[in-house]
Amino acid sequence: MSPTRAESASSKSATPSPRPFEIPLPWTESIWSRLQASRAADRLAHGLLISGPNGVGKRALARALAQSLLCQTPNAQGLACGHCADCHLLAAGSHPDLIEVGPDPESKSGEIPIDAVRLFAGRESLTPSRAPWKVALIDPADRLNQAAANALLKTLEEPTGHSILCLIGERIGRLPATIRSRCLLIPVPIPNEAQALSWLESCEPREDWPLRLRLAHGAPLRALTESADDTWLEQRGQCLHGFMEIARGRGDPITVAGRWNEIGAGRILDWLAGFMGDLLRLSVCAAPPRLDHPDRRDELAALAQRLDPAVGHRFLKHLLEARALSESNLNQHLLLESLAIDWSRIGQSARTGTGGSSR
Numbered sequence: 001m002s003p004t005r006a007e008s009a010s011s012k013s014a015t016p017s018p019r020p021f022e023i024p025l026p027w028t029e030s031i032w033s034r035l036q037a038s039r040a041a042d043r044l045a046h047g048l049l050i051s052g053p054n055g056v057g058k059r060a061l062a063r064a065l066a067q068s069l070l071c072q073t074p075n076a077q078g079l080a081c082g083h084c085a086d087c088h089l090l091a092a093g094s095h096p097d098l099i100e101v102g103p104d105p106e107s108k109s110g111e112i113p114i115d116a117v118r119l120f121a122g123r124e125s126l127t128p129s130r131a132p133w134k135v136a137l138i139d140p141a142d143r144l145n146q147a148a149a150n151a152l153l154k155t156l157e158e159p160t161g162h163s164i165l166c167l168i169g170e171r172i173g174r175l176p177a178t179i180r181s182r183c184l185l186i187p188v189p190i191p192n193e194a195q196a197l198s199w200l201e202s203c204e205p206r207e208d209w210p211l212r213l214r215l216a217h218g219a220p221l222r223a224l225t226e227s228a229d230d231t232w233l234e235q236r237g238q239c240l241h242g243f244m245e246i247a248r249g250r251g252d253p254i255t256v257a258g259r260w261n262e263i264g265a266g267r268i269l270d271w272l273a274g275f276m277g278d279l280l281r282l283s284v285c286a287a288p289p290r291l292d293h294p295d296r297r298d299e300l301a302a303l304a305q306r307l308d309p310a311v312g313h314r315f316l317k318h319l320l321e322a323r324a325l326s327e328s329n330l331n332q333h334l335l336l337e338s339l340a341i342d343w344s345r346i347g348q349s350a351r352t353g354t355g356g357s358s359r
Contacts, residue, residue, distance in 0.1 A: 025057040027191035036078035045184035046159035051172045052188035055222025069133040099136040114147040121155045126163040134163040141167035142174040156182040190218040247347035253340035265332035269323040276316040306350040
């Protein structure tokens with residue numbers, strides 16, 4: 001069992017035991033302590049905005065808080081007991097005072113529509129029915145469409161006495177400033193590398209955690225999740241091979257983009273941005289203190305010597321812009337083809353020494 005969860009005691013009765021409950025991860029313990037202190041002082045904000053990169057544990061923190069608020073007998077640290085009637089309802093996913101709001105699974109837009117907000121935004125639906133609090137988890141909050149955000153704003157402006165609206169997101173800049181200003185911002189940081197590696201090792205001993213953590217941009221939960229995917233490192237190798245073959249003039253960018261599309265634009269764009277960042281680091285320093293792909297240093301270093309840094313920086317900017325658009329309704333295949341063709345032009349310029357441009 002992952003150390004992100006606390007075991008609930010087994011029950012000898014016919015009543016099923018609740019599922020394991022979330023506990024604060026080591027790097028979120030100080031945040032948890034502050035939240036519990038605010039709760040004890042009856043100063044817990046009605047609107048919380050928990051933010052952070054993918055894989056740092058912000059959702060685990062939000063769920064632990066919800067469980068704590070709805071539990072009848074939380075322990076001294078504020079953690080849900082896992083045994084009371086409310087905890088059993090939470091475990092079964094049927095607690096009437098926990099509302100979970102997310103994108104419409106039937107919608108291609110991936111947005112949270114206004115109807116989803118209206119379902120819980122009425123004063124009656126935000127009144128606790130059995131627990132001391134009514135808790136709404138809105139995740140990912142940055143997917144609220146404009147109408148839904150406006151409806152949520154009204155609820156934030158006039159909260160009921162014992163309701164907590166917990167917004168969770170990675171791109172909170174997409175939220176209207178009016179919503180952000182009415183919430184207590186709770187950033188969940190990336191832990192230091194030593195702490196993250198210690199936690200990962202406690203989950204599952206393995207020798208390649210340093211590499212996997214680096215590839216996950218320092219986010220431990222992301223590293224742990226991706227470690228279960230046996231194809232992940234192989235796909236990264238395929239991505240880099242295509243990237244290098246295009247730069248050497250040996251790979252057709254359209255063909256390579258087609259292979260990339262089969263893997264998925266989200267992963268590919270993340271890896272391409274990492275490769276490009278490493279190339280730029282290696283172009284100015286033979287032994288940079290940090291690389292996103294340290295196991296591919298030698299392969300990238302040879303190309304870095306031929307790269308025009310100004311052109312490389314422009315291409316990296318395009319990659320980051322494309323990565324931000326990868327969740328939109330844009331044609332992902334065409335997006336990858338455009339980038340592959342652009343990279344082909346840069347590679348040709350590097351081989352001929354003619355400079356070059358990135359669009």
